[in-house]
Amino acid sequence: MSYLRFIAGPKAFNTLREHGLKPELFSQLLAASGGPKWIGIAAIDKFLFSEFFKSHQHPLHTLGASSGAWRLACFAQNNPLAAYQRLEDLYIGQRYDKKPTMFAVSEQVKEILSGLLGSQGASEIIVNPYINSHYIACRGRHLNQIANKASLGLGLMTAAATNFVSRKTLSWHFERYVFGLRQSQSPFVNLNDLPSQYCRLSQANIHQVLLATGSIPWILAPVTKINGAPDGHYYDGGITDYHFDLPLYKPTGMTLYPHFLPRMSPGWFDKSQRRRDAKHNYDNALILAPSEDYVARLPYSKLPDRNDFSHLDSDARIRYWRKAADMSQVLADELSDVIAKQSLPQRLERL
Numbered sequence: 001m002s003y004l005r006f007i008a009g010p011k012a013f014n015t016l017r018e019h020g021l022k023p024e025l026f027s028q029l030l031a032a033s034g035g036p037k038w039i040g041i042a043a044i045d046k047f048l049f050s051e052f053f054k055s056h057q058h059p060l061h062t063l064g065a066s067s068g069a070w071r072l073a074c075f076a077q078n079n080p081l082a083a084y085q086r087l088e089d090l091y092i093g094q095r096y097d098k099k100p101t102m103f104a105v106s107e108q109v110k111e112i113l114s115g116l117l118g119s120q121g122a123s124e125i126i127v128n129p130y131i132n133s134h135y136i137a138c139r140g141r142h143l144n145q146i147a148n149k150a151s152l153g154l155g156l157m158t159a160a161a162t163n164f165v166s167r168k169t170l171s172w173h174f175e176r177y178v179f180g181l182r183q184s185q186s187p188f189v190n191l192n193d194l195p196s197q198y199c200r201l202s203q204a205n206i207h208q209v210l211l212a213t214g215s216i217p218w219i220l221a222p223v224t225k226i227n228g229a230p231d232g233h234y235y236d237g238g239i240t241d242y243h244f245d246l247p248l249y250k251p252t253g254m255t256l257y258p259h260f261l262p263r264m265s266p267g268w269f270d271k272s273q274r275r276r277d278a279k280h281n282y283d284n285a286l287i288l289a290p291s292e293d294y295v296a297r298l299p300y301s302k303l304p305d306r307n308d309f310s311h312l313d314s315d316a317r318i319r320y321w322r323k324a325a326d327m328s329q330v331l332a333d334e335l336s337d338v339i340a341k342q343s344l345p346q347r348l349e350r351l
Contacts, residue, residue, distance in 0.1 A: 003294035004044075004334045005262055007287040007349045009279075012254050016286060017345045021338065023056050026286075027253030028187060029075075031068030033238025033268070035216075037260040038067055040295070040303040042088060042325045043332035044258045044288060045071055049080040051336070059252075061132045061187055063178075063244070065237030067091075069135040069213045070116060073206075076125040076133050077117075087116045092321045095314040102221040106211070109220060113210050122206045126181065133201060134180035134188050136237030137212035140222065144173050145233045152217055159239075163269040170267060171195045176240045177229060179209045187248045194240055199229045213237040219306075239268045245281050255285035260303055262289040282351055290331060298324050 008016055019025060031038075031045075038045070053060070053075075064072040070091075074083035090112040096105070117125075125133055139145075143155030155173060162169035176194050179201040180186050189198050201209060205227040212223035212234035222233035243259070245266035264282070265271045295303060299320045308317045338344050 001293055002334070002347070003291050003297075004331045004338075005287075005289045005291050005349060006338070006344060006347045007262060007289060007351050009283040009285045009351045011284040012286050013348055013350055015254065015284075016348060020342055021286075021344045023053050024058055025254050026256045027059060027061060028248065028251060028255040029060055029062045029072070030244055030255060030257040030259075031062070031064040031071045032243045032257075032259055032264075033066035033068055033236065033241070034243075034260060035067060035306040036091070036304040036308070036321065038071060039088070039092065039321050039328075040298060040324050041258060041260050041288075041290060041328055041331060042084075043328040043330075044335060045075075046081060046084055047332040047335055048256075048258060049075045049084060052339075057130060059132060059185060060130055061134065061185070063134045063136070063188055063246075064213070065136040065241045065244075066214045066216075069210060069237065070113070072133060072135075073116060073121070073125060073210060076128045076131040077121045078124050083116060083118070083121060086118065087112070088325060090115045092318055092325065095318075096309060097314055102219065105219060106215065106221045109214060110207075110211060113207060117207070117210075122203050125206060126201065126203050132180065132182050132185060134178055134186065135201065135209050135213045136241050137177050137179065137209060137215075137223070137226070137234045138174040138237060138239040139177055139197075139230070140233040140235060141173055141175060144217075144235075147222060147233065149218065156217055160269045163267065164273065167267060167270070168194070170240055170269075174235070174239050176237075177226075177234070179205070179226075179229075187251050188246070191246055193245070193247055197229075199226075202228060204228070236268070242266065242268045242271055245279075247281055251284065253284075255282070256288070257282075257285055258288045260290065262287065279351060285351075287351070288331075288335065294331065298327060 062072045077083040159173035176196040208226045243264035
């Protein structure tokens, strides 16, 4: 029984069948928003970060939103496995024994990010010579720049309604901000599917950016100050880029996308609209995704999600999430086996 799927766009399909799965073929790495769903594929990240890309000495441009950005922040540190373990332990260990305020959740997330980065992580990410990190946050416009819950709720409902007509209307409600390193080399610098601003990621703003990219409206308080960016109310990067559908600027190699789903919804408001699956920008991408058989084996037969905070008490949720993280090792073992046996051509699926 196969637990891991290898889904490739047309161009990537041909390249991978000819050359196999080699780290030097990839120049972009994506990590999606999606709350705690990443826990169900955690071991894939650990294998990629600590083994597959261990000796990678070519530029690798990474792009993450929300919890995906936090995963990639581990990758760009000198000891990615230790950083990832800190993220996993702190994220899973969150406790909310009564309904928290937005500010209480934000404070606990700040502690997670401080632990993830440790004393040297921020500087290690900024000076990493090979990994060009990028994180997305969204700056609210109009009603979505008002902290009042009623105004923000109306703003979000309006954004959802207009997005149903056209994704382009997101620009009325939010503006995408990409915080990255080495702008001259970045494939994400000239995104034009939505109005976008590119700001330099620095040691002075990385904590603020990582908090902003995961600040889900109504769940966390907005981040109102990011050094090097205009003041405003910055929220979760998944609003515009939930699972990504981006026209890459001069991509030099393939995109690798360890994802918890076999499908991609471009933005947060698209996730309930199966009418829109992101595909046309994945021509040269390989998606690694768990199979239905794998998900069926997990506790509750599903990936962890944010509803677990309200449906389970803290102890039960923590046990469940730790079990899901442990069970994801079968995915990493399968990936390692496919690479060792050079059996990828037999496993490839067309997107």
